[in-house]
Amino acid sequence: MSLAVALTHRAGTFALDVAFEAGPGVTALFGRSGAGKTTIVNAVAGLLRPDQAQITLNGRVFNDAKTFVPPHKRRIGYVFQDARLFPHLSVAQNLDYAARFGAKANARAQIIDMLGIGALLTRGPATLSGGEKQRVALGRALLSDPEVLLMDEPLAALDGARKAEILPYLDRLKRDSGVPVLYVSHAVDEVARLADHMVLLADGKVARAGPLFDVMADPATVPLIGVREAGAVLRATVREHGKDGISTLAVAGGTLSLMGVDAPVGAVVRLHVLAQDVLLSLDRPTGLSAQNILPVTITAIRTGDGPGAAIALDASGDTLLARVTARAVTGMGLAEGQQLFAILKATSVAQNAISGGVTSAPTPAP
Known part of the structure; x- marks a missing residue:
């Protein structure tokens, strides 16, 4: 059509x-x-x-x-x-x-x-x-x-x-x-x-x-979509469902542990990950309650008239968005091409943001 x-x-x-x-x-x-x-x-x-x-x-x-x-x-x-x-x-x-x-x-x-x-x-x-x-x-x-x-x-x-x-x-x-x-x-x-x-x-x-x-996943669209709703969409494959209600999903850059995944093992689903829920760290963090840590590379940084900045991150072929303050960009010395770590809480992805309907599987996680 x-x-x-x-x-x-x-x-x-x-x-x-x-x-x-x-x-x-x-x-x-x-x-x-x-x-x-x-x-x-x-x-x-x-x-x-x-x-x-x-x-x-x-x-x-x-x-x-x-x-x-x-x-x-x-x-x-x-x-x-x-x-x-x-x-x-x-x-x-x-x-x-x-x-x-x-x-x-x-x-x-x-x-x-x-x-x-x-x-x-x-x-x-x-x-x-x-x-x-x-x-x-x-x-x-x-x-x-x-x-x-x-x-x-x-x-x-x-x-x-x-x-x-x-x-x-x-x-x-x-x-x-x-x-x-x-x-x-x-x-x-x-x-x-x-x-x-x-x-x-x-x-x-x-x-x-x-x-x-x-x-x-384009940082330039964040003001048009809305700073609170903007975020990238990832493909993920359901690997297992834990007895504690936490599911393990494979994405291109590794694995994610998430709540509220109502899809069978092996299913390919979409995850809408809000930019405001992605944290950044220059070094791999330890001692955090958040268990989802992915190595990423900055591909674009966009600052606007306000205090915020939208950052596009390559996660082994997937794109994540992070929204941080312009002060954090300066303080952390963030720049395109820089390698760092993205952190995502298991509770960050809402259940209605997890869905099936994707027919092509993502690159298997290592």
């Missing part, structure tokens, strides 16, 4: 001027509220006709100076922030309505199984939890046999428990459905867990775009 988007649009004082491409997998449109994310997906869906646009999907023109394909002819599935199920229809009837528009043979049973909604079929939307509604909305969108799936802040209206409930289904959707996804969010943990590619928006423009691992 290749979705190419180039558009300009003005609404009041806000001007949107973006161009990017989205390939297979999950492409995240990320940015703060008002960055233009929903305007973009509405333009892709045909719900908005921009002032100027060139939008194509697999070479088929949706928008240009002469063409505007209406929404119902675009073969696009759309999952909104609110599920927008038909309230007078049961779950089964909501799904069957969508299936009329092109579901493939056996798709209904496969999608119901993938999303775990078989027990909900006879119920009405009013009886469902927020997470259940979104799973049904996903099923309805997939049953229309879309070429691409648009998801606009699908978890924003859910509380923490409901969000944790649906995230594994989104992992499975990504792994099993084969449908490319354009995923809109301003939640870093969702993007880090689900996305393959990231389009970072700021003030109506594309500030950075590329593979998720590269964009998240």
Whole structure:
């Protein structure tokens, strides 16, 4: 799948001027509220006709100076922030309505199984939890046999428990459905867990775009992502689960001991490691309660107008981010090319930041 988007649009004082491409997998449109994310997906869906646009999907023109394909002819599935199920229809009837528009043979049973909604079929939307509604909305969108799936802040209206409930289904959707996804969010943990590619928006423009691992690990993106949420994403292989609740995972630079790893031994998972949780030491530390110590090399240091600095660290091919004070950079004499040690507490990586869905294994740890 290749979705190419180039558009300009003005609404009041806000001007949107973006161009990017989205390939297979999950492409995240990320940015703060008002960055233009929903305007973009509405333009892709045909719900908005921009002032100027060139939008194509697999070479088929949706928008240009002469063409505007209406929404119902675009073969696009759309999952909104609110599920927008038909309230007078049961779950089964909501799904069957969508299936009329092109579901493939056996798709209904496969999608119901993938999303775990078989027990909900006879119920009405009013009886469902927020997470259940979104799973049904996903099923309805997939049953229309879309070429691409648009998801606009699908978890924003859910509380923490409901969000944790649906995230594994989104992992499975990504792994099993084969449908490319354009995923809109301003939640870093969702993007880090689900996305393959990231389009970072700021003030109506594309500030950075590329593979998720590269964009998240770039020190220059820290102010745009948010200093408290910024952090690199690592691939790791689950080696063992200890009886004490601590799991051992292999990464390129060694092993990590972490809590809350709900994945079988041998599984390849993602770890979103916040920059603010990475400590640096010039020498290998001893006598610490933190047991995760990785040898690293500084590849970039970026200081801003404030007192902080973002540091990119190479850990045998993986990239970590650390956020320290500019005073620490000076006091420790930190410089590009310098070798030192990164320290990470076992409790630093939140459970919802640990996920599956990565198909390629990382380099085995020594």
